[in-house]
Amino acid sequence: MANLFDRARDVIPGGVNSPVRAYGSVGGDPRFLASASGPHVTDTAGRRYVDLVMSWGPGLLGHAHPEVVEAVTAAARRGLSFGAPTEAEIELAEAIGDRVPPAEKVRLVSTGTEATMTAIRLARGATGRDLVVKFAGCYHGHVDALLAEAGSGVATLSLPGSSGVTAATAAETVVVPYNDVAAVEQVFAERGSEIAAVITEAAPANMGVVPPEPGFNAALRRITAEHGALLILDEVLTGFRVGPSGWWGLDGAATRSRAEPSATGAGPWTPDLVTFGKVVGGGMPLAALGGRAEVMDLLAPSGPVYQAGTLSGNPLATAAGLATLRLADDGVYAHVDHVADTVAGAAHEALDGAGVPHRVQRAGNLFSVMFGEAAARDGVRDYAGAQGQETFRYPPFFHAMLEAGVALPPSVFEAWFLSAAHDDAAVEAILDALPGAARAAAA
Ligand code: PLP
Numbered sequence: 001m002a003n004l005f006d007r008a009r010d011v012i013p014g015g016v017n018s019p020v021r022a023y024g025s026v027g028g029d030p031r032f033l034a035s036a037s038g039p040h041v042t043d044t045a046g047r048r049y050v051d052l053v054m055s056w057g058p059g060l061l062g063h064a065h066p067e068v069v070e071a072v073t074a075a076a077r078r079g080l081s082f083g084a085p086t087e088a089e090i091e092l093a094e095a096i097g098d099r100v101p102p103a104e105k106v107r108l109v110s111t112g113t114e115a116t117m118t119a120i121r122l123a124r125g126a127t128g129r130d131l132v133v134k135f136a137g138c139y140h141g142h143v144d145a146l147l148a149e150a151g152s153g154v155a156t157l158s159l160p161g162s163s164g165v166t167a168a169t170a171a172e173t174v175v176v177p178y179n180d181v182a183a184v185e186q187v188f189a190e191r192g193s194e195i196a197a198v199i200t201e202a203a204p205a206n207m208g209v210v211p212p213e214p215g216f217n218a219a220l221r222r223i224t225a226e227h228g229a230l231l232i233l234d235e236v237l238t239g240f241r242v243g244p245s246g247w248w249g250l251d252g253a254a255t256r257s258r259a260e261p262s263a264t265g266a267g268p269w270t271p272d273l274v275t276f277g278k279v280v281g282g283g284m285p286l287a288a289l290g291g292r293a294e295v296m297d298l299l300a301p302s303g304p305v306y307q308a309g310t311l312s313g314n315p316l317a318t319a320a321g322l323a324t325l326r327l328a329d330d331g332v333y334a335h336v337d338h339v340a341d342t343v344a345g346a347a348h349e350a351l352d353g354a355g356v357p358h359r360v361q362r363a364g365n366l367f368s369v370m371f372g373e374a375a376a377r378d379g380v381r382d383y384a385g386a387q388g389q390e391t392f393r394y395p396p397f398f399h400a401m402l403e404a405g406v407a408l409p410p411s412v413f414e415a416w417f418l419s420a421a422h423d424d425a426a427v428e429a430i431l432d433a434l435p436g437a438a439r440a441a442a443a
Helices: 001-010 064-078 088-099 113-127 167-171 181-194 216-226 246-251 315-327 329-353 373-378 383-386 391-403 426-443
Strands: 031-037 038-044 048-051 105-109 131-135 173-176 195-201 232-234 273-275 288-289 360-362 366-371
Touching: 001 246, 048 426, 064 315, 088 105, 088 288, 088 360, 105 113, 105 315, 113 131, 113 232, 113 273, 113 288, 131 181, 131 216, 167 173, 167 383, 173 181, 195 216, 216 232, 246 273, 329 360, 329 366, 329 426, 360 373, 366 391, 373 383, 391 426
Parallel strands: 131 173, 131 195, 195 232, 232 273
Antiparallel strands: 031 038, 038 048, 105 288, 273 288, 360 366
16 A cells, blocks of 8 residues: 555655545555445455545445446446537436426536536626635635635645635635624625625535534525625535435425424525535536526526536436436435434444543534534534644544544545445444544544
């Protein structure tokens, strides 16, 4: 493994093609993977792990689900890429819109980064304004304008943003603390007429899991509407994972009557634009931007906002996405919710048992552990709180789990991902590993 990492570092910057994979914040050399199936990944040394990364989210059904693999294989036999419209693209756009009605029209792209990049260009085109408001600790991909105080790898590496982003671009992004409605109100009071959009993770999971407080997303909807700005709901990570209609289905869905408020205490609300990725591509490079038809129609060729992609709507990726959404029925979500309850509960018990101050934070079936007295006492509601936790407890916890055959995300700022393939045996292996890891975190 060390040999492979040395070889990789000779030809690939940092030895990896996405920073968090390098184990920088947990130490040691990354495992090089050879294969994955169901709830497991297997490294090049032949060691098998129960996986709680699931490719950072796409693996809702488990790795290499046979029906998804079959759909991709069948599509491959028909041709790898056409660069021309296909019927499957219509079917996927329809499937997305059926599950998330605010996505009246859908444009398929290849990565979540492209989806959010296109969303802010579209918001600027639609409003004629330049500013974008984002939240500290939220990650929306490596778009120049959205790297300021970003979560995920940017948080893992403790970076304020990225070198190479021009001052002019940075000046067009206003960063606000998460879960702080008053701060958003204030920014709009000062600069409302310049703001094209607010972009927010539907439920943040890139600074660890920090759920929106009841009514927070609804307040963003209200404030943006009052000022003629768009609300971009980033469901790249949560979409089709926390439920069939993503976080919006649990929080904003208009299917609930106004007399019966949603689970978060607010009435129904609808974003203007929604970004999807990860699960929607079923493990293949596919993401999407959806939204109100009149806004989406501003995209080329029907409108003046340019966006394009050689591999957009690629037939293999589209086949994987369609098969995944078809298979992701209520039973899948019930199972993932159930195993998330079990594993989150066991992590809490193990850490409690070892006397490690912590809080397990949840957003639907997503969760992560925040370490430290302050997190245990008050919970974490923003990026400052997530950064202030006892991050030093995570590397020993992570490595003890790895030694015991369970692969956690190699950063405390990432969510743990479960899947429909995490069966009793896989869950048992996780539960067996937790007490030892908790003792390691206590040291
Ligand atoms: N938005 C969110 C909420 C994400 O979690 C991510 C990736 O982790 C992205 C956007 C970027 O997606 P991608 O890595 O496919 O570019």
